Amino acid sequence: MLIHLYQITDMPLLSTLYEPPSKQLISVLERQPLRAYDAVQLACALTVRRLMHQRGMPPPLFVAADDALLAAAAAEGFAVDNPLLHPP
Numbered sequence: 001m002l003i004h005l006y007q008i009t010d011m012p013l014l015s016t017l018y019e020p021p022s023k024q025l026i027s028v029l030e031r032q033p034l035r036a037y038d039a040v041q042l043a044c045a046l047t048v049r050r051l052m053h054q055r056g057m058p059p060p061l062f063v064a065a066d067d068a069l070l071a072a073a074a075a076e077g078f079a080v081d082n083p084l085l086h087p088p
Contacts, residue, residue, distance in 0.1 A: 032072040042072055049078070 025043040028034065034042065041064070049059050062078035064070050070080045 028072075028076075032075065034069065034072055038066065038069045038072070042069065042076065045073065045078065046076060 024046050025039055028039045028043045028046070029036075032039065032042065042062075045060065045062055052058070052060060059078070062070070062073040062080045063083060064073070064080070065082055065084050067082070070082055074080050
């Protein structure tokens with residue numbers, strides 16, 4: 001998995017994450033009833049949130065169109081949003 005996350009200033013916050021954080025992934029799977037790739041997404045988001053917190057940045061908004069994934073993210077303390085709830 002390769003993630004590039006940039007601040008508004010285009011400075012890399014997390015320039016490269018090649019593999020999902022395995023300890024975080026196992027922990028998510030133990031706490032949340034998720035499909036494997038949903039758990040990877042949530043584990044990566046938890047890692048990004050921790051890195052943002054370490055830099056004094058506000059926590060990210062977790063956006064997904066999957067209700068089970070959104071419920072798991074909310075249970076992990078994320079503010080969540082479903083883009084399907086905002087018609088054009």
